[in-house]
Amino acid sequence: MTTMLLLLCFLLVHISGIACNFATDKEALLSFKSKVIDPQNTLSTWTTDSHHCEWYGVKCSNIGRRVKSLNLRGLSLSGKLPSQLSKLTYLHSLDLSANSFHGQIPPDISYLSLLNILFLSSNNLSGSIPPQLGQLKRLHSLDLSVNNLTGEIPSTLCNLSSLKYLAIARNHLSGEIPTQIGNLGNLSQLQLSENDLSGQLPSSLFHISQLTYLSVTCNNLSGKLPASLGFSLPNIKNLSLATNRFEGPIPHSISNSSQLEYLDLSNNFFHGNLPFFNNFENLVYLTLGNNSLSSTTSLNSQFFDSLTNSTKLQVLILYHNNLAGELPSSIQNLSTKLYWFCVADNFLTGKIPQGWKEFQHLEFLSFESNHFSGELPSEIGSLSNLVELSIDDNVLSGEIPDIFGNLTSLSTISMAYNQFTGRIHQSIGQCKSLNFLYIGMNKLGGTIPKEIFDLPGLVHLSVGGNSLHGSISSGVSTMKQLEIFDVSNNHFSGSIPSEIGECSTLKILEMGRNNFSGLIPTLGSLASLETLDLSSNNLGGIIPESLEKLQDLNTLNLSFNHLEGQVPMKGVFMNLSQVDLRANDMLCSIDMEIARKLGILLCHVGKKKRHILLPIILAVIGATILLISMLSLLWIVIFKRRRSRESNVNSTSALVMGLPQSMSYNEIRIATENFAAENLIGKGAFGSVYKGEFTLDSGETTTFAVKVLDMQQSKACKSFNAECEALKNARHRxxxxxxxxxxxxxxxxxxxxxxxxxxxxxxNLDMWLHPNDDESGSSLTLLQRLNIAIDVASAMDYLHHDCDPPIVHCDMKPMNVLLDDDMVAHVGDFGLARLLSENATHKESGTLGLKGSIGYIAPEYGEGGKVSTSGDVYSFGILVLEMFIGKRPTDEMFKEGLCLNKFASAMDDHENKVIMKVGDGRFLTNESSEYSTQSYSIEVDNHSVHHWRRKAEECVDAVIRVGLSCTAQQPKDRCTMRDTSIKLQAIRKSMFAL
Known part of the structure; x- marks a missing residue:
């Protein structure tokens, strides 16, 4: 009887516990729902009226109906991760990936002791990885990749002995990989790519025999690979070590890793001879590009012979090494599945071997930047799937074979800088997918076939530096996508067709060094034009005033022609450093200084014997009107002198926008909702900035920013006056x-x-450069960073060289660079600005004693030096280095006298390559192929591996050097902002136009 009573009590307690846990699960889920934002309303089924095991994304156990799995992947959910999830104590699987959760990972997740799977990837999570996750002993899959996590990898993760899959790629993790990682004996996949990890790969890592996938690309890892690599990792299928600082030879033992399918060792410092791959029957992807590997003709034969057993090989990339000698004919024995073959940027010689007709899957064929000679094999014309053919920068000769009729998929033809002769084939017109045609710098003759002008998607047409002749067809007007048109340095004649003005997307037009005659056509509709070169022709007539309308035009070369008349005075002609009008004997300017700088005549008004009375009368009347106007204006200035000092800032802008020239306190209070905290968008040294909704005269509302000065600060009024004085006459985009x-x-x-x-x-720029300082944000791409740098340089150039008196900003830093809807940069906060008037003292021209922010202040200011434009140049240089290195000048790593510019300079190697040493690699990888965390599939962007990557590295290297030239210790050694702006624009042109 007693036993029965005890059993009954046990059952009642057990049933009560199940009911309690059941209720706790539902309560936890409802609490989770209440704390997240659900824009797609997916969690609408989560109500108290229904059973939680029937809710979307919820799966329960058969016994006890406990929540066993919660899968809410890809629902655009946002908010912080609620700690209430820790109450789902029976949870085995939690997948919240591909959402917009922010904040830190709750350490309470460690209470989920039964958890097998934890996926939080592709969110905006920040902070460090909680070391408490090491308590989840049953965890076998952990994915925290694609977030903004910082700090080091906790060594406690190495306690997860059941772990098979660990992915924490694409974060901002730093420090070394824990040496205890070898404790993860069951680990099969490890993804640590695209972080800031340093040090060497722990030796214990190479003792995880179950490892099949290892990816540590795009970090700062260094050291040599162990000689026993192939024996230690016999089951490895994917080995990705690209874009690090590994050195030494590639171990010969790698041939024992016979299961390899994907091997990427590119962008490192490996040296020695090319390795051999005799046993890789499953190899699909092999790239060794951008190292220092070497070879000879004999080694080339052995290398390619060793790959003949790799019948699944699709990608073979060997660009930018020290390979020499000739390519063997045994290349034709490679896998017929090959679709990417690249040996660009080496020292290979001899002829391009035959046998390409065997590779009908080939899409990318790249031989550029070598020393290949002889003729181009005509059998390349049988590769109907070819997308890119790059053979430029060699010494190939003979006529270009007529191979293009079958290459209808071609997007890029790059044959420049060779010695090809003959004509340009009409069959190129059958390549309807063609975007880029580079055949300049050869010895081609004849004309440009009209069929080329019918290509609908052609973006870049470059035939400069040949011996082409004839006229340019009016059919050029059909090229609606054309951005770059280069026919320079040929023998073209006739007039420049006016139809070229219909190419509305044109950015660069190079027609110099030909025999064009006639007038310069109207080009005012080319709103995107940045460079126009018509130099060294036989053009006559006047310079069209339509060129003044081209706001983006930054380089104009009309030199060595027969132009005449008065030079326009607006648009690009206002910046004389960007205009070249030399050797036009009949051109003149009414401004003596402009005439002197451009090397042209000073306009003289000819004397007339008749009809001189009317001009004299008109001059007298005009002078009288002018005198009356000046007297009236003087009276107004004297009468309103005090008020104009504070309220005339951009009054024209206020009228245009439909706002009063001077606003009242009450109007601003209403617009900012009584200066509500939710409208606060920033704080500065002398006040706060609010977002305000203003009602215009038209009745419409629009948003402006309102900077409210903190009048409790003694220097706030001076800051306000300085900003008004600096901006009242300044106008720049x-x-x-x-x-x-x-x-x-x-x-x-x-x-x-x-x-x-x-x-x-x-x-502001600061929140984009350092997104993990906030809870949101994302990295900028290379092009965005470069455009922003050029925008800021353009503004500073204007302030220093085009304002009278010149304006010194005195506080150039990322927080004072603001970005509009189109990511165009605007320089703001002129509270510390100085006017460099000859008669102005420091007290008159700014706020004495404040000359910038720590880390950006020029060294001479710290020694009591006077404010100068060179100080702004220094601050701009620090800003550029910060943008492209990814570190603040106040970062902890720059202590003990190691400042940012010294750091960049010290990292420069013997080959003058800075980017791989100090550059912020995030913006390089942001524009590469899409990252996949759980796939071995080969996804390759046709420019990301060799052409784009190399150009990007050269671009960033050049930009960092510009930054260093701006941060010279002595002011006299620094560039001017004008020179800096020109250099940056040239870098952008080289990177993104070629």
Missing amino acids: NLVKVITSCSSLDSKGEDFKALVMQFMANG
Whole structure:
């Protein structure tokens, strides 16, 4: 009887516990729902009226109906991860990946002791990885990749002995890989790519015999690979060590890793001879590019012979090494599945071997930047799937074979810098997918076939540096996508067709060094034109005023022609360093200084014997009107002198925008909802910036930014006056536009001063460069960074060289660079600005004693030096280095006198390559092929591996050097902002136009 009672009590307690846990699970899920944002309303089924085991994404156990799995992948959910998830104590699988959760990973997740799978990838999670995750002893799959996690990899993760899959790639993790990682004896996949990890690969890692997938690309790892690599990892299928600092020879033992399918050792410092791969029957992808591997003709034969057993090989990339000698004919014995073959940028000689007709799957064929000679094999014309053919920068000769009729998939033809003769074939016109045609710098004759002008998607047409003749067809107007048109240095004649003005997307037009005659056509509709070179021709007539309308035009060369008349005075002609008009004997300018700088005549008004009375009368009347106007204006200035000092900032802008020239305190208070905290978008040294909704005269509402000065600070009024004085006459597309101002009393009767400015939807540059300082943000691409640098340089160039008097910003840093909807940069916050008037003292021209922010201040300022434009140049240089190195000048690593520019300079190697040493690699990988965390599939971007990567590295290397030239210790050694702007624009042209 007693036994029965005890059993009954046990059952009642057990049933009660199940009911309690059942209720706790539902409560935890409802709490989770209440704390997240669900834009797709996917969790609408989660209600108290239904059973939680029937809710979307929820799976329960058969016994006890406990929540066993929660899968909410890819639902655009956002908010912080609620700690209530830790109450789902029966949870085996949790997948919240591909959402927008932010904040830190709750350490309470460690309470889920039954958890097998934890996927939190592709969110905006920040902070460090909780070491408590090491308590999840049953965990076999952990994916935290594609977030903003920082700090080191916790050594406690190495306690997860059941772990088979560990992915923490694409974060900002630093430090070394824990040496205890060898404890993960069951680990089969390890993904650590695209972080900031340093040190060497732990030797214990090479003792995990179950490892099939190892990817540590794009880190700062160094050292040599162990000689026993192939014996230690016999089951490895994917080995990705690219874009690190590994050195030494590639171990011969790698041939024992016979299961290898994917091997990427590119972008390192490996040296020695090419390894051999005799046993790789499953090899699909092999890239050894951008190292220092060497070879000879004999070694080339052995290398390619060793790959003949790799019948599944699809990608073979060997670009940018020290390979020499000739390529063997045994190349034709490679896998017929090959679709990418690249040996570019080496020292290979001899003829390009035959046998290419065997590779009908080939899409990318790249031989550029070698010393190949002889003729191009005509059998390449049988490769109907070919997308890119790159053979430029060799010494190939003879006529280009007529191979293009069958290559209808071609996107890029690159044959420049060879010695080809003959004509350009009409069959190129059958390559309807063609985007890029580079055949310049050869010895080609004849004309440009009209069929080429019918290619619908041609973006870049370069035939410069040949012996082409004839006229340019009016059919050029059909090329609606054309951005670069280079026919320079040929023998073209006739007039420049006016139809070229219909190529609305054109950015670069190079027609110099030909025999063109006639007039310069109207080109005012080419709104995107940046470079125009018509030099060294026989052009006559006047310079069209339509060129003044081209706002993006930054390089104009009309030198060595027969132009005449007066030079226009607007647009690009306002920046004389960008204009070349030499050797046009009949050109003149009414401005003596402009005439002198351009090397042209000074215009003289000829004397007339008749009809001189009317001009004299008109001159007298005009002078009288001018005198009356000046007297009236002088009276207005004297009468309103005090008020104009504070309220005339961009009053024209205020009228245009439909706002009053000077606003009241109450209008600003209403627009900012009584200066509500949710409208606060930033704080500075002298005040705060709010977002405000203003009602225009038209009745519409629009958003502006309002900078409210903190009048409790003694220097706030001086800052306000300095900003007004600096901006009242400044007009530039890359300056933050001040719409109007307010100088009034607040509700307490105290002084109130504010500026109403253009609102920048994308915030400041600092939050984009260092996104893990906030809970949101994303990395900038290489092109975005370069464009921003050019925007800022353009603004500073204008302030230093085109304002009278020149303006020194004195506080150039990322927080003062604002980004609009189109990611165009605008320089703001002129509270410390100085006017370099000859008669102005420091006290008159700015806020004495404040010359910038720590880390960006020029060294001479710290020694009491005077404010100068060179100080701004130094600050700009630090900003550029910060943008492209990815470190603040105040970073902990720059202590003990190691400043940012010294760091970059010290990392320079013997080959003058900075990018692989110090560059912030995130923006390189952001533009490469899409990252896949659980696939061995080969996804290759046709420019990311060799052409784009090399150009990107050269680009960043050049930009960092510009930054270093701006941060020279002595002011006299620094570039001017004008020279800096020109250099950066040239870098962009080289990177993104060729």
